[in-house]
Amino acid sequence: MTKLINDILSGDATRVWSIACAIIKLRDTAELDALASILDEITSSTKNLELGGMLIPNDKHLQFALRKLRYHRDGEGCLCRLYPEYMMFDPKDEQAAGNVSIDGITYLDGNWIDFYRCSCSICGSAFKVEEREYHYTWWGWRRLA
Numbered sequence: 192m193t194k195l196i197n198d199i200l201s202g203d204a205t206r207v208w209s210i211a212c213a214i215i216k217l218r219d220t221a222e223l224d225a226l227a228s229i230l231d232e233i234t235s236s237t238k239n240l241e242l243g244g245m246l247i248p249n250d251k252h253l254q255f256a257l258r259k260l261r262y263h264r265d266g267e268g269c270l271c272r273l274y275p276e277y278m279m280f281d282p283k284d285e286q287a288a289g290n291v292s293i294d295g296i297t298y299l300d301g302n303w304i305d306f307y308r309c310s311c312s313i314c315g316s317a318f319k320v321e322e323r324e325y326h327y328t329w330w331g332w333r334r335l336a
């Protein structure tokens with residue numbers, strides 16, 4: 192935990208980027224609480240960092256990590272609501288982490304995955320998740336009513 196906090200406040204682009212990616216996956220409530228409690232400090236210490244990035248600016252990951260901490264701090268609800276806001280949530284990883292279950296996969300031409308149907312393990316919300324590839328693989332999550 193101290194390492195998470197030291198890294199995110201380090202002002203070192205590589206460490207900040209790698210911790211931002213860890214925060215995006217983080218589900219531990221105590222750790223999220225601790226990070227959310229110093230959110231203002233994190234926001235100001237990362238504000239002018241040059242994070243670089245090739246296909247996707249690394250700042251996108253950081254901004255989403257901050258958004259997640261804000262969402263957690265403000266008690267806005269189940270973390271699955273954030274899936275549609277970030278394109279790097281792989282349903283297979285989320286299932287492996289126990290966050291969702293994949294209820295079905297629809298293929299295009301019998302080969303390519305078109306979309307998944309998933310449900311949140313915590314609140315039961317259902318999602319349609321399109322898998323797309325353009326330079327890299329990304330996923331578009333949409334919550335089904």
Ligand SMILES: [Zn+2]
Pocket residue numbers: 269270271272311312313314315316
């Ligand atoms: Zn949920």
